[in-house]
Amino acid sequence: MITILNDNFSQLNDFLHGNSFSKIFILVDENTHEYCLPVLLGNMETDLGFEILEIEAGEEMKNIQTANQLWEILTEMQADRKALVINLGGGVITDMGGFVASTYKRGIQFINIPTTLLSMCDASIGGKTGIDLMHFKNMVGTFTFPEQIFVYPKFLETLPFKELRSGFAEMLKHGLIADKNHWENLIRINKLDIESVIPHIQASMNIKQNVVDQDFHEKNIRKTLNFAHTIGHAIESLCLEQGNPVLHGEAVAAGTICEAYLSYLEGLLSEEDSQIIIENVQKYYPYLDISDFKDEDIFTLLLNDKKNVNSKINFSLLSGIGSCIFDHQCSQKNIAESLKFYRKLNNA
Numbered sequence: 001m002i003t004i005l006n007d008n009f010s011q012l013n014d015f016l017h018g019n020s021f022s023k024i025f026i027l028v029d030e031n032t033h034e035y036c037l038p039v040l041l042g043n044m045e046t047d048l049g050f051e052i053l054e055i056e057a058g059e060e061m062k063n064i065q066t067a068n069q070l071w072e073i074l075t076e077m078q079a080d081r082k083a084l085v086i087n088l089g090g091g092v093i094t095d096m097g098g099f100v101a102s103t104y105k106r107g108i109q110f111i112n113i114p115t116t117l118l119s120m121c122d123a124s125i126g127g128k129t130g131i132d133l134m135h136f137k138n139m140v141g142t143f144t145f146p147e148q149i150f151v152y153p154k155f156l157e158t159l160p161f162k163e164l165r166s167g168f169a170e171m172l173k174h175g176l177i178a179d180k181n182h183w184e185n186l187i188r189i190n191k192l193d194i195e196s197v198i199p200h201i202q203a204s205m206n207i208k209q210n211v212v213d214q215d216f217h218e219k220n221i222r223k224t225l226n227f228a229h230t231i232g233h234a235i236e237s238l239c240l241e242q243g244n245p246v247l248h249g250e251a252v253a254a255g256t257i258c259e260a261y262l263s264y265l266e267g268l269l270s271e272e273d274s275q276i277i278i279e280n281v282q283k284y285y286p287y288l289d290i291s292d293f294k295d296e297d298i299f300t301l302l303l304n305d306k307k308n309v310n311s312k313i314n315f316s317l318l319s320g321i322g323s324c325i326f327d328h329q330c331s332q333k334n335i336a337e338s339l340k341f342y343r344k345l346n347n348a
């Protein structure tokens with residue numbers, strides 16, 4: 001269940017009072033420790049003891065070493081099966097904390113309090129938890145719903161612009177795959193800032209929740225939420241591997257351009273619609289330099305995408321603005337063509 005918190009966090013306090021947890025563990029990174037934890041602690045009313053678990057910020061931390069450290073700390077602090085983990089942060093914290101909680105002692109309860117636009121609209125919802133493996137994105141994880149999701153949009157007030165823009169890429173994706181009206185509302189935004197995005201958060205959350213409700217384990221329609229991620233994740237992984245990480249939403253934005261063009265090349269989307277999408281994404285996002293990436297390295301990553309079966313790369317592609325198909329196999333020539341198209345935008 002998703003709840004928009006009021007200023008005194010009363011819904012969170014009701015939840016804590018209404019359950020018999022033994023102890024609370026609040027997972028933060030250094031930024032959410034500084035900017036969000038004081039707000040949470042200033043409003044949280046509970047007699048329970050709590051501990052703060054802090055990790056360094058960034059995708060580089062979303063790995064088995066960090067998970068192991070957190071499992072060890074929970075063990076040392078004798079967290080039992082009635083303990084509650086509160087994930088206070090962006091998608092790295094909710095993915096990582098959800099994974100650690102869903103596996104520790106075969107699963108303890110956790111709630112998500114997202115603090116980035118991306119985690120409010122996407123990562124905190126839907127129960128995909130996980131960590132990266134050898135720079136392959138989210139290779140190890142679980143499908144486990146949080147007990148609750150508490151959203152406090154005012155947390156966005158301290159979020160850097162680049163992070164806001166990163167989250168906006170997933171909102172655009174929601175419009176593109178499911179709701180043309182949402183897409184059109186978003187692209188009307190000229191100046192991207194908290195005031196302009198806040199009115200659209202609820203619509204994005206609804207789209208995500210609605211898809212997940214139909215297909216929690218990603219057997220069918222949930223694959224549409226992965227539009228832009230087949231190529232986007234490959235780009236994100238290569239950047240991470242080279243020690244030059246880009247934000248998830250930045251990679252998704254590049255993936256949106258490549259996969260919108262690929263949708264056109266595959267005869268699924270009109271040239272006009274693909275152009276509209278590409279121009280609008282370019283309006284918000286600078287070109288992401290992938291000129292050093294070899295196609296063969298990108299293909300190696302594509303071959304490990306979680307949607308694949310029998311070594312066939314399964315794409316989720318657009319069949320219109322607001323509609324998406326999945327399990328679509330593209331010609332290798334068209335995939336390479338879409339990457340070439342993206343590279344050329346650098347000089348356009």
Ligand SMILES: NC(=O)c1ccc[n+]([C@@H]2O[C@H](COP(=O)([O-])OP(=O)(O)OC[C@H]3O[C@@H](n4cnc5c(N)ncnc54)[C@H](O)[C@@H]3O)[C@@H](O)[C@H]2O)c1
Nearest residue numbers: 031035057090091092115116118122123128155158159248
């Ligand atoms: N599980 C899912 O369904 C899902 C969906 C989308 C993305 N993801 C994952 O989410 C991750 C990206 O999430 P993200 O973009 O939130 O990144 P993030 O968690 O790294 O947060 C981005 C940055 O913002 C900082 N920050 C967070 N809240 C802040 C605040 N209120 N004020 C100031 N700084 C703040 C963080 O410390 C970090 O430096 C990726 O790992 C991606 O794979 C998961």
Ligand SMILES: O=C(O)C(=O)C[C@@H](O)[C@H](O)[C@H](O)COP(=O)(O)O
Nearest residue numbers: 122126128137138222225226229306
């Ligand atoms: O919730 C989903 O399903 C998504 O695909 C949402 C994506 O935005 C998100 O990045 C997700 O973590 C990707 O999942 P993965 O299974 O491709 O790792």
Ligand SMILES: [Zn+2]
Nearest residue numbers: 170229248252
């Ligand atoms: Zn994503």
